[in-house]
Amino acid sequence: MGFDDGRKLKGVYAAEVLHNKQVTPHMVRLTLGGDDLRRFPQRGFDQWFRLFLPRPNGEATNFDAVPEKLGTIDYLKYLRHGDRPPLRNYTVREHRPDLGEIDVDFVVHGDLGIAGPWARTAQPGERVVLMDQGTGFDFAADASFHLLVGDESALPAIVGILRDMPRDARGLAIIEIPDMADVQDVAGPEGVEVRWLARGDSAAQPGALAIAEVKAFTPEVPTTLSAYLVGERTIPAEGRRHLVSVGVPKSRITFVGYWRIGKAQA
DSSP: OOOHHHHTOOOOEEEEEEEEEEEETTEEEEEEOOOGSSSSOOOOTOOOOEEEEOOOGEEEEEHHHHHHHHHHHHHHHHTOOOOOEEEEEEOEEEETTTEEEEEEEEOOOOOSSSHHHHHHHHTTTTTTEEEEEOOSSSOTTTEEEEEEEOOOGGHHHHHHHHHHSTTTTTTEEEESSOOOOOOOOOOOTTTTTEEEETTTOOOTTHHHHHHHHHHTTOOOOGGEEEEEEEETTTTHHHHHHHHHHHHHHGGGGEEEEEEOTSSSSO
């Protein structure tokens, strides 16, 4: 479907927090549920959605300000509401439509941002609204090799892609995380290596380890590589530049910056 195509979708889905679980030191998993989620589309891979959150500090939240879709005019109308719910983009970690539930993983770094701090303390019954935006990843059936690269903000997307890839797929997934304690179980094809890179106590900026790994990678057949580069914006920017320089067609590279250093990501 692609990131741009997904933005043309419409429809909102009300949900509430059911469970809150700290799954790793820097990741909190919320289970969201509700009757609306029984009809929430199940697209697999890196399905992403707009998440409209409660306003911070107990402020009244006008969820009626959420539009049916988020085109330019709709977004401008949404911004006119002073009591509008904050908006962030997230990935479906797991989907159980028969139960009307989805799991969503949130990166948490102390009190930085809006979504992370909210997720850390979210209580059952708290209300949210979702807007399905489809998938950014398009599986290329003709690819001889799949390269997936991202940081902790991209971990749910990459894990979802690996989960839903054909079992005979070949490739490499490079996932940069804050600490090795943030490693999660991955159910991917045997032919796809998952390489975890932990920043740990090093002075490396987020994305630097992943970028270095990409720059050390040279595809055997560049013209049939499929690449997916997401996370801190230098990962897709510099990763794409390197892959194009070694002969990978631009049309075979999916890339998007989820956040940037110096600006809160959650």
